[in-house]
Amino acid sequence: MEGAHPRILERLIETNMEKTGVYGFDIYSESARNKIRTACQAPNADIFFLAGGTQANSTMIDAMLRSYQGVISVSTGHIAEHEAGAVEFSGHKVITLPEHDGKLTSEDVKKCLLAYQEDENRDHEVMPGMVYISQPTERGTLYSLRELQELSGVCRACGVSLYLDGARLAYALACPENDVTLPDLAKYCDAFYIGGTKCGTLFGEAVVIPKHDSIPHIFTIIKQHGALLAKSRIAGIQFDTLFTDDLYFKIGKNAMDAAVKIRKALTEKGYTFAFYSPTNQLFITLTKEKCASLSEKVEMGFWENVDDSHVVMRIATSWATLPEDVDKLIEIL
């Protein structure tokens, strides 16, 4: 809800009157791409900066599918529920599978892909062409490295692509329970994006396609989707800053340190968690009265109604959360 990390604003000011190229052909975008390539150990990766998450998802999914294919997603996936049909707008079906702690299991994906292959009527059905996951998930959970490897293995064995939505990736990377690194993502995914908007930038997501030219004409596809940034330097400078001096990881760590502290306090004070989330989002079940009284003092997000007298509320930390805010919050709880 705040603007951008102050270091980003400083860099925008320092470079403001320089003249640079556009549409990604500027020195800052190139520098940011190189730093991201290094961080991902993917020296040949194609990298594009798009304005927002729904845009990145719908553009990349359309780019990675043929017209007759659909994308597999967990039923609670962002593309399945909260993107106003952006995937269907480009002609593709979202094929949903059940969620397990907000995640797809490789078993379910394998079963789905094999069922398609073995179905005699498959030519009358939407062909699954890729798998969409997010790290962390909508419920704040994480795919482990083993889970990611298994999913990737299933996808590659069946000839479908794996795409990862990293809108809040900084918080996953900094989570104590996490064992999936950027190079892992580059190794096991066919494309993914490193979230900026929710991780310290004014706006912007960095789409990474580890294997060079594996999506031909992706530049034109981005333009066709209205997703090409003209003054690309603005995104370039922001990601260049995020990937300088480990800022992206520090941003994640700040949020995670705060979340860990708050979780501990919530546990000690006897709060009930609606479900377990190891990352920067905490989901607690409250009576409606408690919720009302807390809401006067604490900023929480409504998540869902449980029954007539209980609700689930979400507390989220971020790059901008200050230690004193955490202390004040804990005092209030």
Place this chain on the structure above:
Amino acid sequence: MEGAHPRILERLIETNMEKTGVYGFDIYSESARNKIRTACQAPNADIFFLAGGTQANSTMIDAMLRSYQGVISVSTGHIAEHEAGAVEFSGHKVITLPEHDGKLTSEDVKKCLLAYQEDENRDHEVMPGMVYISQPTERGTLYSLRELQELSGVCRACGVSLYLDGARLAYALACPENDVTLPDLAKYCDAFYIGGTKCGTLFGEAVVIPKHDSIPHIFTIIKQHGALLAKSRIAGIQFDTLFTDDLYFKIGKNAMDAAVKIRKALTEKGYTFAFYSPTNQLFITLTKEKCASLSEKVEMGFWENVDDSHVVMRIATSWATLPEDVDKLIEIL
């Protein structure tokens, strides 16, 4: 090619650590909307901030058309040539008419609309549902108020919408030859956008729909197109700044003063203009030798080849053009 007007960066810094709403529900977006409503004398206008021009065009055109309709554009229109088929991507045909100094004439539009209405086979054809124009045009020319009124009259008489692309609108508004104001646009267009990206912001275009709720569910349509800005305050602050103390008009004036001065110098020095443009873009015909020697010292954009020995080059001024740059340029020419 520079970043943003310095006043915009200052405001981003001043407000950076404030917490605000998202998706347009923040105080800065609301403030910006109100200032734009006032500037347009359109107190009930719906206003949305989108990231870029192609996105604004393709989203609004899809929003204003029914599935079986197409959009009329001049053959040299941006949507007809330089947006990678973004309009067709949403299922609509771009119906092109001949250009007259880069402009549509109301006569041609009327003829096209009547021809459709009178064609016995019209139900087998794409129904023209709206007219797309830009101010200034791709050739830097301007619709006069009378031309706008006539176009609008034809559109309303035939029941089609009029949409105006204002990517470089600041330069039109500040042009000495211009007689079309923002209130005129609000009066004669069904929707238009006030360009930011090319007129001093980091990014962003302000879509104005003068008549409240005339495009139902436009918010969802924007989301579906991947065009909804999450951290909307960033666009809000920028447009709030542009519409404070007449900054948007001053930005235009700076560019126009420079352009007028350069045009005068070019004329005096005997340069040939490829075609007349009253706004901030000057199109000159050069021999290839002259072009090569000038290009070493002056930043020009390639426009088109005339023949084997001549080219058309474009010189464009902007909010960032300094008087000393103009003097230096004139000296070199």
Place this chain on the structure above:
Amino acid sequence: MEGAHPRILERLIETNMEKTGVYGFDIYSESARNKIRTACQAPNADIFFLAGGTQANSTMIDAMLRSYQGVISVSTGHIAEHEAGAVEFSGHKVITLPEHDGKLTSEDVKKCLLAYQEDENRDHEVMPGMVYISQPTERGTLYSLRELQELSGVCRACGVSLYLDGARLAYALACPENDVTLPDLAKYCDAFYIGGTKCGTLFGEAVVIPKHDSIPHIFTIIKQHGALLAKSRIAGIQFDTLFTDDLYFKIGKNAMDAAVKIRKALTEKGYTFAFYSPTNQLFITLTKEKCASLSEKVEMGFWENVDDSHVVMRIATSWATLPEDVDKLIEIL
């Protein structure tokens, strides 16, 4: 699997060398439309003849939705599973609800529509714009008149349309358990189609829109979908024949008489029905051995595997099923 009802072929021959209009403007199409209007007690209905069921569904769903809307279907609905994403191809999401004997319940639909209306995030979601059902359903079950009325009531209260897929409608209309008539469909649905391909024609479905001009420019939408029949008389003559001397109902009755007889025999011989279907499709559970031995002598369709040793097979009767075939089948069973 046979061709067409012999009466249809006779009429095609009788009229073959006449010259008539095209694209629906021929006397046979007009005659067929009038007979269908009479049968539906919908004197002002708009009626169009399309070639096939998927085409009718995808064209009508696109015609009845705005670009940002989706269609509610039961999870086992034909559009949800067996049309290769034809609905998504036109940009719309299929929103699935659980099946109850292959049917949607009005309670589930109401809950879904209210949940959307009450959801604070609804503008980020696909808006449900219509409900798709079929009569009979994919599982051969029937909506009762009361169920249809309730569904229609929920739809109208919430401002969404109701569309019915009648690919096998003749068999529903002739089913002893059925209490839904053509005039009921015209009263409670906003559009539906009377199936021809599976009910005695060479090809063709008759789309009925009870309220005249309730879908503006539907002719052009049909053309845009590639669904406009040039030589429309061929469809016109077929439906004119089906609606002469109650042929459509006789066709259904022939299939139902056979199905009732077979069902009785299956029950007496101790076969297990996988699920109950009152119409012309019978679903029986067989051991794989039994299935193999029966398949040599009887034409059955594979439906699904139950477990390693059991399968569900489908026996379907039609307009072409002869009494002697039924007797022979019963003997074999």
Place this chain on the structure above:
Amino acid sequence: MEGAHPRILERLIETNMEKTGVYGFDIYSESARNKIRTACQAPNADIFFLAGGTQANSTMIDAMLRSYQGVISVSTGHIAEHEAGAVEFSGHKVITLPEHDGKLTSEDVKKCLLAYQEDENRDHEVMPGMVYISQPTERGTLYSLRELQELSGVCRACGVSLYLDGARLAYALACPENDVTLPDLAKYCDAFYIGGTKCGTLFGEAVVIPKHDSIPHIFTIIKQHGALLAKSRIAGIQFDTLFTDDLYFKIGKNAMDAAVKIRKALTEKGYTFAFYSPTNQLFITLTKEKCASLSEKVEMGFWENVDDSHVVMRIATSWATLPEDVDKLIEIL
């Protein structure tokens, strides 16, 4: 305007009560495919039967293009003017080039393709991915073998596909001036269709893809477009009949013999041809008075207004034109 060639109806009756497979997996479709393969000297061709011309065009164009590509057509092409935006509906731009007697020239196509390749801004533009032509053209003219070879050469050199719309192909094949055979089409086109609807069938077009599996998943694409015929035998039987005993060529010849005779009579009687057409459509310029008096006795189609006092009318012959009709017509003229 008549029904179908009598031989087709006879065959439909003879085979009517046979039970066959569906969706193209029936013996008649297979037999028809084999006869067409033989006639085209394309033993491995993939062949599909679709219901109509617009459907065949829009399905095949979508199948042959990637999402970011467009199709080149002559400005008077059927897909550019008379298909209600069916191509744009599937997301693709129709890129129009000027007509020369209703035809594209290979020079224009080459220039267009090279211009794209050499344009520095090409990534912001629609990529031409295929070329659409028809034989005969909308103006009744014919591509010569040399013209077809040159077009095909340009396409192959530039890596784009060539598709031919043969809605009236029988009349081209039988035209005395024609030198392009079915094997030539199979050799020089990547796909084409052999028209049935306008050449003697009740409905149906046979899409021929000479190189097996060159369009992966074409079956699913056809289904997704709502273009898959369930009772495929009906189309199969019709095309099997057309390609038995040279019926398709005889049908064309009947129309051409009549057209040649009428053209000769028109010339002798001093009529003015609006433009030259060697095939079964004759375009004559008439005064409005003459047109009015002739129209009472002769069936002509309105083509276009020339000026206030003259119109162009079309006389078309077909498989059903009888010698006595021709004689009567000539007498009246």
